[in-house]
Amino acid sequence: MRAAAAAALALVACGGGDGRAPLLDTRAPAGFVPADVAQLAPPDNALTEARARLGRRLFFDGRLSRTGEVACASCHRQEHAFADPNAVSTGVAGRVGTRNAPALVNLAWSRRFFWDGRASSLEQQAGQPIENPLEMDLPIADAVARVAGDGDYARAFAEAYGDAPTADTLRKALASFVRTLVSGDTAYDRHLRGDATAFGDAERRGEALFFSPRTGCFHCHPPQALTNDGLFNDGSYADGGDPGRQAVTGLAGDLGRFKVPGLRNVAVSAPYMHDGSVATLEDVVDQYDRGGRGHPSTDPEIAPLGLNAGEKADLVAFLRALTDDAFLHDPRFRP
């Protein structure tokens, strides 16, 4: 009996008691700084196995929506790098959103969230889709009440945060799970680590072009990180439409500025841009080659590039080399 109890305790200690492998692996991929993802968590929400598991459960739970039918995972699908393959997402009662659900990849390293950068932490971000009428349409207090009434959740919150569920800990748990979504085993990453077989000729040419002043892609998508987390107007629409960051700041110069997304797994997270208006990577390259769509506030960095067909194909080859199959199929990220 004692041996069985000890074994059960060991299982709990290692994997939360459900027999699964631990979700949490705080070792960042080689070359990432810092090397420990846990260092990126805020002091009041240290990253633990219990918190990440709780967040995973919440992430896949439709009870966090008014109708019980829409979970975070409804629009953030693992096979699409936790993005939505639709241009904009559909929330409760078939309501259609206004922006493309972005991929949730390596957000532990980000400092701003949502396309308009209005949240400065994952904890700030986590509750807003729950309450958004176009998405999950449930007041956060009601979401808390629902999970509080579930004995399993009550125990999980107690284990993770030492108390009954609150709006604060619900957001923190979701943030903890999203923090575990780390991707760093793409062909590009292996190439950076010195694997001479990771890239073919097309990928090498595409990489050189991508990081050249001629295209200037690296200004927003620097080497290794592949996003500078900045807010820019890349000319992805002609005029009118979504004001982007300007809706947050009210500043004229912020019109049409949106957060620069990371590019790991970009090949599986179509469609693209803040409104999902660009269908394929080839179309993305074409749009940048043209210098955008003519928005009057387009960043001056965006200008016609004069690429030929071969160069465009090389760029696309490089972008496809940013896919991390292990991340897309990692069983730890499933319910």
Added chain:
Amino acid sequence: MQPVGRRCARAEGARPGQRRRARRCLSRSAPRQQRAGAPVDVTIGLTYAGKAVDFRQPNPRAGGGTFTPTDLTLFVSEVALLADDGRATPVDLVDAAGAPEPYRVHLYRAGDAATETFRFVAPAGRYAGLRFLLGLTDACNGGEPGQRKPPLASYSDMTWPHLPGLGSYLFLRYGGQVAGGGSTAAVPTQIHMGGGVGTMPAPTIQVRASIVVAPDGARMRMDAALDEIFAGATADVDVSRYPGPPSPELVAGERLRQTAAMRHVFSIAP
């Protein structure tokens, strides 16, 4: 062509016998570098034609029309206070909590209140000016941004891939829009100023001003004049030896790098 005069003696930041020794780009200040003193806050503001600039808003420009600055990001490093006789007292950059800034570098980003003030600790006393690098030392300008933490991390917006003859970082980046009015030639929409390790150092800026550091510290405002930055970026100087690609923003940056120390880009309000 800008006049070449005695001001050029400080243009490249080194005089005979006073060359800076190469040093490592330390993520933390060595203990001997953490000098005692009082905190001095320097808040950078933007001006154009002597007037405060509304960042990310249209501002009138000379010759008619408007310009809207949307980005001004720059590094400040190697800060020192100057005495009347030119002797420099190096000071340590610290964050708001008093801890040394990593790499002894401050990243200023217009519009980001958290970065608009840089702080250092200095001995109390009267000084005749401030000196700093508008950019990075060679030691910091080399190396891999992907292996560094902020403000020299790869996502600082200030990196560019290794190109022959150029370092890893931009020293200053400006971006903006122009509208209406006449010629826009004097108002660039992009300036990307960087340098080359061992070949194209960051400009050393000297700002003459009466600075009093009280025992409990000091606060001052330092204005960055965008019209001076624009003038530097469009100056008629020899860029034929610039090793980078001839992109307009890079060439503008090189013009500015060569002339920034000779212009009155920065001033400290009395």
